[in-house]
Amino acid sequence: MNFPAEEDFHHLLDALTLCVLLHDADTKAIVWANRAACEALGFTLEELLPLKAKDMTRPVPKYRREIGVGAMDRAITEGPQVYEWCYRSRNGADILSEAIATYVPLRERAVVMVQFRDISVEDTLKQTLRRYESRLREFMQDLSEGVAVLTPRGEVEFVSESGRRVLGLEEGAPMGDVLDYCSESDRDRLLEQLAGAPRIQPSAPQRYRITRRDGTPCWLRITCRRIEIEDDLNGRLLHFRDITDEVAVEEARRHEARLLEYAGRYNAMGEMATAIAHELSQPLAAVRNFIEGAIRRLAQPDSIDDALWGLRSADREAEHAAVIIKSVRDYIVKRESSETYADLRDIVADVAYFVELRAREAGVTVSIEQASEALPVYCERVLIGQVVLNLAFNAIEALTQCPVEGINAVTQRRELRLATSLRGKLVLAQVIDNGPGVPADAHGRLFDGFSSSKAGGNGIGLSLCKNIVTRHGGEIWAKPARQGGLQCSFTLPLVVAPRG
Known part of the structure; x- marks a missing residue:
């Protein structure tokens, strides 16, 4: 067999940036080192040749000479061996390395070539990652949320430990099909959410009532996102959180x-x-x-x-x-x-009867100005009517507490006006009186509760108005009326009522 000459082999290895030491196959003594190895260890070739393992290795049991020799012997009989070794440079710095021992028969003699590279940074990074992973596991022990990864075919590839607790899964039990946790009515909605999962940011959260594996019901808020990380991770990333207490x-x-x-x-x-x-x-x-x-x-x-x-x-x-x-x-x-489609004008007309009854007893003149076009809203008619009544009764009460001489109007009459109109994509209702009004600094907090324009009032009715309007997606506010007095207004979203 035509083996390469040792000198030619040296020239070839000197051109590498990888560190290489050549050991005699019989004695395991160093017979040569390439330039990269000499620079890493801080020795010249002449200084390296007489050195033994104890002179250039970290002095701990796992780096004993016989362990290194054993790896070289196996390289001769079994083929290349990969092992960890910690070299020590001339200035005492440790070089944690991944070493590969390979048997090479040369023309002059057989050697064991040991290639090594510094993996100190990699090892530090691994230790840091392990430390972070341990901390993350510890931090997530008591979380009421979890993550899961679904393959493109919808199979569960991973579920976090906290997620297993949320789903009531016993240790080692498979998660199964995600659709099995939902009711039949929610399955299509979940499939639609998964199919429309965005790439950059999580989807809008959806609520689902599920049955845990231990049989107990609970509510989850689920978001998802598409993930494509080369061939390593591909599918849908689900984030789910137990919101049973929030729903309750x-x-x-x-x-x-x-x-x-x-x-x-x-x-x-x-x-x-x-x-x-x-x-x-x-x-x-x-x-x-x-x-x-x-x-x-x-x-x-x-x-x-x-x-x-x-x-x-x-x-x-x-x-x-x-x-x-x-x-x-x-x-x-x-x-x-019981929410239904209604015309705000009809709601105002329904309660106007009661407003006029109350106003008549108080000597208040009521005028109603309805919008010429329909004002369709989706609401609970009785509750929106309650808002108009509360505002109107509050205004009538304020008017009765003010003598006619104090009314801020040319007619010197106690007047109350109910008005409806369209404002862009909102419908507007207004209750306007020409009474004494409220202090300038009270308009912004009139509907916050425990604030009232009535003498001795506690503002509960006005707070109730805000609660109802806000729950219907609207806003409510108060400001001084143009001719003096108070103007209370609220808006509701304009909707298109279904035909038929």
Whole structure:
């Protein structure tokens, strides 16, 4: 066999930037080193040749000479060997290296070529990454959220330990198909979210009610993103968080809001009781008078027609009283949340009857200015009506506390105006009075609760108005009226009502 000459082999290795030491295959003594090895170790070739392992190796048990010799022997019998070795340079610096021992038969003699490269930076980086990983695992132990990676075919490739706890998975148990956790009604929505996962940023969060593997229900907020990291990671990255407690709190708040709104309607009816009683007294008194007249007519001969006229008149008055009572019952009756499409003008018209009753007793003139075009909104009619009533009653109360001489209007009359209009993509309702108004610094906090324009008022009604309007996606505010007094306004999103 034609083996290369040792000198030619030296010339070839000297051209490499990789450090190389040549050891005699029998004695394992150093017989040559290339320029890169000499520079790394800080020795000349002449200084290296007599050195032993103890002279150029970190003095710890795992770097004993017999271990290095064993690797070289295996290189001769079994082929190239890769092992870790820590060389020590002339100035005492440790060089942690990845060494590869390879048997090379040369023309003059057989040698073991040991190539080594400094992996100190890599080892430090690995240790740092392991430290970060340990810390991250520790930090995530108690998190109520997790991450999972899905392959392009939808299979679960990875799920974090915290995610396994969120999903109720026992140690070692497979996660299974993500769709199995959702109800049938939510599966299509989850598939749509996964299919539309963006590349740069997470998708908009979606809520899902799932059943954990241990059988308990919970709510998750899920976001996802497409990931494409060469061939190493490809698919969808899911981030999910347990929001069961948040949903429970929100539901409790909605329940409390419904109770508050219900109480608010009863409170409004209490304020209207006097005016309604007065309104009912007129048709009921007329009914009594007509019936008494009809009875007297029946006692006289040839008076059937007069008696019938009296009874028909009594019937009309009774029907009038029934309409008043029905209007009150329809408004005050407790209803569960029921949103529907409605015209804001119709809502204002529905409550205008009650506003005018209250205003009439207080000596307030009411005017209504409705928009010429439809103002479609999607809302709970009773609640939006409650807002208009609260604002109107608040204004009437303020007007009654101000003497006519103090009214800021040319007519010297107590006036209340209800107005509706269209403002771009919003519908606008306004309640405007010419009363005393409120201090300039109070407009911004009028609807924040415990602030009122009434003497002795606590502002709960106005806070309720803000709660209702905000929940419907609108805004509410107050400012001084142009002719003096107070102007309260609120907007709601304009919607396109479905046909049919």
